[in-house]
Amino acid sequence: MLVAFSVAPSGTHDDDGSLHDAVAAAVRIVRASGLPNHTDSMFTTIEGDWDEVFAVVKAATEAVGAWGPRVSLVLKADIRSGRSGELTGKVERLEAALAGPASSPAATPAP
Template sequence: MIVAFSVAPVGPQHVGDAVAECVRVVRESGLPNETNAMFTNIEGEWDEIQAVLKQCIDVCERYGPRVSLVMKLDHHPGAGHEHSLAYKKDRVERALQDPTA
C-alpha cells in the first residue's frame, strides 16, 4: 500500500516546524518514503501507515487547535513489490527516456 499525505496544523502560525517534525516521524518509521513540496509518500501495511499518520497528527496538535490531513491511498492487495514507490517512479522515468518502451 502506498499513501500520499499532507498534514499540518490549522491556525495563524507558520507550519514549517510541524511539517518537519512529521517528516522526521515518517523517516524514523523505517518505512519506504519520499517527500516533495506538496506531499509525503509512504509505503507499508495499513496498520503501519496508520500508526505513522496518528503520530503526525499528534505532532501537529502541539502546534494548533486543529489539524488538516489530506490523504490519497493506493491499495493493491497481493501486488508485492512490483508496485512499490521505487518501481512506479522508475517506470515513469524509463518511459520518459524511451517513449516506445
C-alpha cells in the same frame, strides 16, 4: 500500499505564514518509522501495510496537533495487494516510458 499525505495545523503559524516547523515534526515521525518514504514540497509518501502506514500517519497528525487547535489532513492511498517497492518502482516505470518511443492508446471509432 502507498499513502501520500499532507498534514498541517490551522489556527496558528509562524510570523511569515510558514508551517515548516510543524511539518518537520510530522516528517521526523515518518522517517523514524523505518518505512520507505519520500517527502516533496507538497506531500510525504510512505509505503507499508495498512496498519503500520496508518499508525505512522496518526502519530504524525498528533505531532502536528501540538502546533495549533486544528489539524488538516489530506491523503491519497494506492492499495495494491502483493506489491512492494512501489515507492520507487512506479517512478522507474514512468521514467522508462518517457525514455522510450512515444505511444498513444488505440484510437476508438467515433459513435
